[in-house]
Amino acid sequence: MTAPIVIDGKEASARLKTAIAVSVADLKAKHGITPGLATVLVGEDPASQVYVRSKQKTATAAGMNSFQHDLPASTSQADLLKLVHQLNADPAVHGILVQLPLPKHIDQFAVISALSPAKDVDGLHPERAGRLLAGGDALVACTPTGCLMLITDVMPNIAGKNAVVLGRSVLVGKPVSLLLLNENCTVTMAHSKTTDLPGLCRSADILVAAVGRPEMVRGDWIKKGAIVIDVGINRVATPDGKGKLVGDVHYAEAAQVAGAITPVPGGVGPMTIACLMVNTLKAACAIHAVTDVAVPTRLPPR
């Protein structure tokens, strides 16, 4: 039995970030434009603070400008919308990232819908979703883009492959499915009402799991040689009380069967922030109608 390829998201994201930094330098040299990423954090949720700081650090390391807006949890929806409108109009800002979830008194959809679609680097604005559906060039949500890049790094041409996506969320499942469809895979989107999930998964040459159920996908659900992308991040209890992170796939079992598999942590996760940088670069180029700077759509070769 051959060992699977372990898809190393950290190594892949480092490769991608290097390519982005080169393109950012190119954009500055040729056009005098520095991509700017504005991050908006409402409240003091520790996990969100870590994510936002990491996004800012990565942007700065790639040579971009980073504008940070930390607002108290008591911020009104009207004040948040006012800031969004300011950022929409600010020529130094090419990408706006409103860290989710927002406090309960704020209507998340209203805020996302107020973003300029041209600057929505999280790819969640309804217009961005529509463009992806139409098969056009879009700012696609970062985690799905990262999944596709990891898949095509293992198998550059996936046309005709059977892909099963577990989960149909707006954030992950649906955009991943559309990206795979745009690559000419035959895609099945599964969810909590799907019957015979194990049988369906066994038909998949490419299996993407995004359900948020710890180790739900077992080894005998997986077709021999399949590419398995585990998006799930679940914290589970351990006897020492420290807890640990596991994916939606039972890694030890799946690794016996899969041809390639992402670990959790260290698989899809690191790609998400790198793809946010891709989107910020892409937005800056699109806003300024720049066409002679490379925006990565695939992982660069090793």
Ligand code: NDP
């Ligand atoms: P959601 O909760 O929004 O969606 C989960 C989806 O899984 C739903 O479509 C749901 O079906 C489906 N589902 C739930 N239970 C089952 C089941 N027993 N069988 C089949 N389908 C089921 O989650 P997200 O899409 O936001 O996230 C999914 C996972 O990915 C989470 O673990 C999350 O933490 C992780 N994540 C990781 C990221 C990363 O950077 N690595 C980024 C974003 C998310 P239905 O629609 O019928 O309810």
